[in-house]
Amino acid sequence: MDEKDLIRKAKRGDTMALSKLLQQNYSFLEKYLMKVTLHPQSAEDLTQETMVKCIEKIQLYNGESKFSSWLITIATNLFIDQQRRKKREKNWLEQEQALRKMKWNVANMNDEWANVLDVLAQINEEIRTPIVLKHYYGYSYKEIGEMMGIAEGTVKSRVSNGLKSVRMEMAEL
């Protein structure tokens, strides 16, 4: 059964179809959230929150974008809302702890840590997210604007300035 059939059945209330749809997209979504949160625990929690939101809102999916893009839109908005609710200081500390833990695990695997992740973690999530969506996932500025609810021009400037600051920080390392 292809994705379109599953979506059609899921919208009609078929639990099995919705389960398959969510299962097929689960790992893609968690991997995306891992890249924008840089925090494995947050990524897992947000993935499950996104799944719950999807169950609630599946009737509203109109098929204009790919189902995975629709999930990214929900996940991105949940992530940005969550970050706005948290206090900046607490946020920074949590991010630092998560990165330290990941570095420790990477060292235990005898692998080399990617410094670009430290630089990415320092950037505000409203800039980091469009950079990841543009340069890792290859979405257009228009699509990113629609996903994040901001103007295309804003996305362009965030991506361009963000990339510039990543480059500068990397040069200083």
Next chain:
Amino acid sequence: MKEYDSKNSNSMLDDEDELTVKQLIDGLEKLDQWNPVSTPNLQWFQQNIELEKKRIRYKQWKDLLKFISVAVFVLSVWIAVVYRQPILLLYFQLVGIILLPLALNKNRKKVSDE
């Protein structure tokens, strides 16, 4: 597809930016390798969907009951006022007309503060 898209989206970049993007993609790919995702089985999804559907149905009933209770209360007050002291209804409406612009103005200020 991801690789194709990334290359496509990077075609307008200068050499320095291209190098930064490459480092970025490599770093993010490593992140995937270091944190493998385990997808739960189909049964787990089914159970969660059923639970969530139950919760949504319960919430909808709760909201509907709340709405009906408030509507019945407002209607009873309104009917009581109309039959006993119609002049009070006029006063309520006047107070409402005065307070509405103030309430709207307050909301607008909140938005502009953000």
